[in-house]
Amino acid sequence: MTKEKEKIDIKTKVRTLFDNFLFLKHCRKTSERYAILDLVYSNKEHFDIEWLYKEMEKQSFRVSRSTIYNTMQLLVECHLAQKHQFGKSISVYEHTYGNDLHHHLICNSCKKVMEYKDPGLIQFIANNGMKRFTPTHYSLNIYGICSACSRKNKKKI
Amino acid sequence: MTKEKEKIDIKTKVRTLFDNFLFLKHCRKTSERYAILDLVYSNKEHFDIEWLYKEMEKQSFRVSRSTIYNTMQLLVECHLAQKHQFGKSISVYEHTYGNDLHHHLICNSCKKVMEYKDPGLIQFIANNGMKRFTPTHYSLNIYGICSACSRKNKKKI
């Protein structure tokens, strides 16, 4: 399957999942909700509410910020998106379907957030069952200095 | 050494560390800063700015919220405290000196935050050197359902 076709396939799939969720929750299927879902499943890695708002505007699809907040909450609820706060007041999101489990590397210097996939580590955390607590999901954020900033700092010395 | 003596020992130690940090940073040694450090190193696990403010008031030591924010920033900077955001807009802190490395278990239901120590897991993460990124610290937050809420839910069914 080509990359392009695969992407369309995922978009169809998540639309169906969202459909079912809305049905079960007795929520209405509005064009705004589907348009936001579609944008969330474009190829952007991490994005915030403001990005979604601006991007919708670019596409000449007028939505209020309230609706975006509302929809993102629904998407998080049905596990089609995840919400993160990487040490800032601002929340960022990422889509989860078709997106491998990963951790985040956050640069202390330039604040860039990178994804980091390590099956061994994921396995280890998953297997490490803790007593008296039933985990549903977790987030591992590793803070440090990225290679670009590391190079920049060396030059200064 | 008794538990009480040990606590006093830690308070003396962190005061010296803070002293050195303030000296190197050309910052002034004010009574407010020391009073806040002392409170941070009382036995509270996790606390927020408001808790510090109220607690200082109880001790009849008047400080403004601004000063508390300012001081906490300094403490984070010199690694005597860590700042967390467990999925809420509010930030919580914990002292780090004399506090073993640990992860956090956060209950989705009652939002309680528990500490979780697993030397094996800590070792594994530490050994898992990632290329082109120099980690300084990390935070692993595991979300799930705590035993109390799990029991409550069972009763409902």
Add this chain to the structure above:
DNA sequence: GTTACTGCAAACGATTTGCAAGTGG
């Protein structure tokens, strides 16, 4: 039709900022 959803503007709450008065070095 009924009821939920949307957009707007106002409210909110944690944090930051500007500034006059206070105090450490």
Add this chain to the structure above:
DNA sequence: CCACTTGCAAATCGTTTGCAGTAAC
């Protein structure tokens, strides 16, 4: 004394809320 700190109040900024109009079903 000079510059950094403090306390206060106002400003900021992401997010939430209330409400009237609109659209699912």
